[in-house]
Amino acid sequence: MADREAEHLVGTRARLVEVAGEEFARRGFADATVRAICERAGVNIAAVNYHFGDKAGLYRACVQSKYEKSLAHRPPEGGLGPERPAEERLGVFIATMLERMLDSSEPAWLARIMAREMVQPTEVFDEMCDHFIRPQFAMLRGIVAEIIGAEAESVTAYRAAYSVVGQCLFYKHCRAVVERITPGQGYDLAAVAGIAEHVTRMSLAGLRAMREAGADGAAGDAWAADKARFFSGDGRGMS
């Protein structure tokens, strides 16, 4: 009789997961309380223990149930096949990533939880990294490598991909700073499209310049020595 929110969802499990996801994203795992979650979901406190074991189990269920839905809803390639030019695929990748993170019409709490996992990884981080981040990053790396004209496993490709991702993530991770420095502009679809256009243009120019400069060698001494150290972590280098 006391369903406060999430009334559109049937079943205590589904309501709990939905409400808990928002609460974990807003407050963080430690500051989010199971009492507040259950009250918002209109569910008894014991339901957490009964359905998910404990608070950590509920958190695990939130993350694991959502990142696959996000991936299915907005595939990173946006339906573009590999026959399209790499420049176009890069633009779609950037726009998709920004929309998935910033568009306020989405259940955007997944990206916020991921931002928290970055600064303080929990037990779900490894799986999230392997199943969600790594495949998309590999796809992006292939695109930038094609534009640069270097191998996808080269140091240059890795760092160039990092640069593209970094530009996008900034608007999510540092949203509080952006809103304080340039206040008043929300993240509606048009604003996100403007950001995507800028990031794409800036990245494309940088990548093309790297192609002209040559993939390796022609960039000074530090660069070559740098590459040798880059892959010194484990024997096989990369998966």
Next chain:
Amino acid sequence: MADREAEHLVGTRARLVEVAGEEFARRGFADATVRAICERAGVNIAAVNYHFGDKAGLYRACVQSKYEKSLAHRPPEGGLGPERPAEERLGVFIATMLERMLDSSEPAWLARIMAREMVQPTEVFDEMCDHFIRPQFAMLRGIVAEIIGAEAESVTAYRAAYSVVGQCLFYKHCRAVVERITPGQGYDLAAVAGIAEHVTRMSLAGLRAMREAGADGAAGDAWAADKARFFSGDGRGMS
């Protein structure tokens, strides 16, 4: 008789601030306990209340006492005057920012606390943003505006500066991801220098391309309409 760490610091205040900073950075404000902090500092629990009022006061003292020291120790311009070319100043800015965040020989917990403040601002965020972030961002914005050939208050300059900062912050905020995707490489001085060189090169190429494309107008319809909306937040636009 029981000083566990930070014995080199005299005075309970100094020991508390130092230990608490590391603890807040590692665990976060909620997960860090005053008991653990005081035990590590070799200080009685009541000292927190006596010297700082409460846990939040200790946190405030940590942040406010450190970001000014960081700024004094590594000025963002690196001693370069405005007579040097903008390209050189950009490289120094990027290298300084990366070293301050990544170099493991520094008391690097300030950057980690700032990353936490991004995803979950507390009461110290506004002051930190105004006194620490905004001045450095304004300096960077001036540099990139000079390279682009646009006004420092233009949308292009803001977003270009965001792109530069985003590339740098990625290595700090997403360190866990970087270490899982390319494991084994630490952030010693040489590695940081390599990253700085890449970010500088990629950014410079992007900025130069924007100058050639023209500051405004010549880039399609969305760009101009975009600018009108960018500064619609408050009347004066910017400080």
Next chain:
DNA sequence: CATTGATTGAAACGTGTGTTTGAATCGGTT
């Protein structure tokens, strides 16, 4: 040495938390 204010010490307090309990209720099956 005696006095006084500042600081430290050990212990306890109150509160909010995640978790558990055991009875009550529901939904389907025999």
Next chain:
DNA sequence: AACCGATTCAAACACACGTTTCAATCAATG
């Protein structure tokens, strides 16, 4: 109807935490 497993409920439990208390100790001053 009677039964039974699954689920829900109100209440309580156990614990860790931030905070407070008040006596003990220290350092300077007369």
